[in-house]
Amino acid sequence: MKKILGILLILVLVSTTVFAAGTKEETGKDVTLSVLWFNDANEDEIFLNTIDDYLQANPHVKLDMQIVAYSEYDQKLKLMISGGNPPDVARITTNTLSVVVDSLEPIDNHVADIEAVKAQFLPSMVAFASNTKGEFVAYPTEATANGMLINKSAFDKAGIDVDEVSKDWTWSEWESIVKQVVAANPEMKYGLTVDFTPHRFSTLMYQFGGHFLNKDQSNMEFNNPGTIAAIKWFKHVHDAGLVPKSVWLGSENPAELFQAGLVAGHIGGSWNINTYNKNVTDFEWKAVRMPKAEINSSVPGGKFIASFKGSKNQEEAFKLMEAFADKAHNEMYSRDTFNIPSRVDAQVTYPSNSDDFEVFLEELKVTPAFTANEWKNTNLSKVTTYIREQIVEVLLGNISAEEAVTNVDKKGATYFK
């Protein structure tokens, strides 16, 4: 009798639980979305502020934010994916995107009209966020570009109207101008600093007419006259003392050198507008058009949010990402992070520095389309560290530019076989 009573009690308990769960489902099951994030500045706070209204309207959704240093980010994400435990949502760069693209859950599976969604974003962003099957795998959150920020006070002190001279200047004209600027400013030591990354170096490479890959992207083609010319020019400005060796040879932070007033210009990403807006108080700075070699060019880039094949809470993750990528939220996020919006319909009024963003947008407009295709190539991303090392070997005088490009092509070919 006791046994029967016990079984009955268990049955009642189980059926009650099942019924209760069903009721909960109808009202919105509690979900905690795991979000993997990295910061350039304080984007995590701005992300949370931006989607605060969504979270208020959906109290059953909670976020478990995991902030990881960018230097460790790719490794962490790859290990999570390969371990079968990807986050529900992750912030990713174009570089990371090329590495994890096949692990991303296509947005196509979660919206009715994917073409209408794609049409909302800048074409270069859509190109980055598309996999080889043409599926759209990540929501673009911000567009980035490489450009030049200069110490305007230093140019003024040298009696140079930088707005005028930078309208259509060449690198050889820049060289003579910047020598005057350094000479007129005793505290200033160098004319330019370039971030210690192949991405930023590629800005110069594209301007000199170079490229990484052949036309159909089936193999490396770093060995080309434009790339060799860019490397030689880069060595020349290092040897001439126009560029500090401490960045590419000693890993010193170029933004710190610029903020300390030691260099007249900095070739970096558009996110530096935000950084300098906060940190630079001792002098006036601004964005100017980069000098021309063979052509004018920047390098497009961007940040995205995406979910993964195997993410545990895909449905809620996609609802959150869709909301975050809509016009109002994208405008708010772009304005507060001082970034270029990724949507074609976004109208952002920045509290300051609108002219600087305009310069970066102008750079993007003249950038050849193939640059985006090169930087979304998965195999190229595996060789970029080696490319950086080979350029440093040239700067050190250990090998020639010709040897460096040959070495890179040889190494890169192993990934394209």
Place this chain on the structure above:
Amino acid sequence: MKQHTKGNFHQTAAPLLFLLPNILIFGLFIIVPAIQGLRMSFTEWGVFTTPRFIGFANFVELAQDTVFWKTFSNTIVYSLFTVSLIMVYALALALLLYKNTIKGEKIFRSLFYIPSLLSMITVGIAWRFILGDEMGIINYLLRQSGGSGIPWLTDGNLAMVSIIGVSIWAQAGYYMIILIAGLQAIPLELYEAATIDGASTTKTFTAITLPLLRSTLLVVMVLSTIASFKAYELISVMTKGGPGYATKLIVQQVYQVAFLEDRMGYASAMSIVLMLIISIFTLVQFKFTGKEQDYE
């Protein structure tokens, strides 16, 4: 017969049972991954692809990989200098601070020991602020006093000297404590007898201190050698292995190949070679210095 069995249990099985948790943890987290690493070294494998058996191809490629051999020679240079200088410096500190005869001795011990409590990333960032070419404190002071800056981290040779110096600064305190314990374990009667016999300080050091400290010195040597072969964080933060390949060690190359170039199989082959090198170094050290000491 019954007592004999019980004795065996107490003498053999019981100690093994106590060791079992450690053996399990060691097996699970060290032995199994090591075997897995060995298996992976015979495969071509990216993080998102299925491993493919390729025999000894990774090791054949490794033999011709100039960057690997450059990092190999850097590792040997770094280890030889770091280990030998750490031993000399830590022993000197221990000899100065083990007798409790200097005023404030415990404070000095703490001061020398504190750097070893810091994470190597913190140490690296701090020393980059000190040694940086343009923004570094030392070069700032040199320039302020009319001199020119020294390329601590942008000249290949000086960068290697810098990371060796910082490694010694960061780790010597830890080994000093081990050596102090070793020195304090040497019976004082031996020194008293040597004094009565009229032995000089040098003779006492070479005839009593060094021989009786041999096993402690061996521990320090083995631990610091293993640590030097695995030095990653400090170098990544201070120089990123540069300029060029000047300070890049095998572990940096393993990381790059595994996680940036996505060649887990090839990186595993490098790790196996690194493990063999460490094993050879450790065996040689045991061979030359690992004799039993005798206090009698």
